Amino acid sequence: MTERTPSSPDAPADAYAVYVYAVCRAEDPPPLAGPEGVTSESPLRALALGSALTAVVQTVRAADFTDAAWQERLADEPELERYARAHHQVVCAVAARCPTVPLPLATLYHDEQRARLALDKEAERFHAALRRTANHSEWGVKVYVPGAPAPARAPAVRPPGASPAVRTAPAPGAGRAYLDRKRNLRNQRERDQEDGVRIADAVDADVSGLASASRRLPPHGLRVPDDRRTQVLNATYLVAEDRAAELARLTRTLQERTGAQIELSGPWVPYSFVGEV
Known part of the structure; x- marks a missing residue:
């Protein structure tokens, strides 16, 4: 499900991507205050999907998540741990409020439209997982x-x-x-x-x-x-x-x-x- 942002050196320096943390039901509004997420440059927000689902997302700089940047981060254990901890804190905050499907670390899409299309394709799996893990x-x-x-x-x-x-x-x-x-x-x-x-x-x-x-x-x-x-x-x-x-x-x-x-x-x-x- 992860869509990596362009790694081309010609990509605009000001390009942005959509980082997705988790998916929950639309009737269970996730908490968006508290954890900062993987960047302090933009707030967490809810992205409405089809099939009565909502994703918790954040806008990030695409340059920070190119393949080259991520490979460099994988070799830096403290930095990787910081990202993993930030991701997990957001997932935990959402899961404390409502049934939640956490997405893997560094799940990104080029824009909201692509994020919606990709996540909507998984709607059946998300609903089944939410039913299965509710109150567990x-x-x-x-x-x-x-x-x-x-x-x-x-x-x-x-x-x-x-x-x-x-x-x-x-x-x-x-x-x-x-x-x-x-x-x-x-x-x-x-x-x-x-x-x-x-x-x-x-x-x-x-x-x-x-x-x-x-x-x-x-x-x-x-x-x-x-x-x-x-x-x-x-x-x-x-x-x-x-x-x-x-x-x-x-x-x-x-x-x-x-x-x-x-x-x-x-x-x-x-x-x-x-x-x-």
Whole structure:
């Protein structure tokens, strides 16, 4: 849906584009005071669409959003974070007032007419998403289990040519004991993996039973070298607002029952569920 502004160096320096943050129903007027948006040069405003929809938009300088300018911004982490935060603040302000379909960061059109045409084509999807997410929030659930134990150390090898005084004869059966330890650790890791899968499936099944919709995402790798936890579930759930307390109680119960560490985050604007109908 994103239409990038012209990147030609011949484009007028004073050209402008329409930046779109979100779409809501026309009968739910969005708040336009408060967040500044991605620029301070123009205010947020409502753009009436067909099919009883309204978009929250802002006029921005086209030169700030050419492909070259955006690629440069992507390489500047603080600057990119500033834009992402400004975009998110507008979306959150609208979502706090009414059901909202957030649009991706840097969704732009050359002018209002093109914005209306493109957004009107998505009207059916927008209405379905608004019905689906009304009075719901997105919650993240991450489940961790203890990581695998440290690998077994091989028995010391006697250096070739070492003098008899420094040679250490291995204890009887040391090689067999080492192989047994390796096999036991491998078996333990396999059992831990199976247990992790069972715990993840059990948590997901119970939380999905409370949620209106769910999505399982790829687990993250270890972030801290000394953190020996293994993430076995990384999922997000669409939960009715009046069931938030129930969700918190359920995750505590599941943590006690499974012995796993469960992290609950939210509530969030339901970004993960507005593209599914």
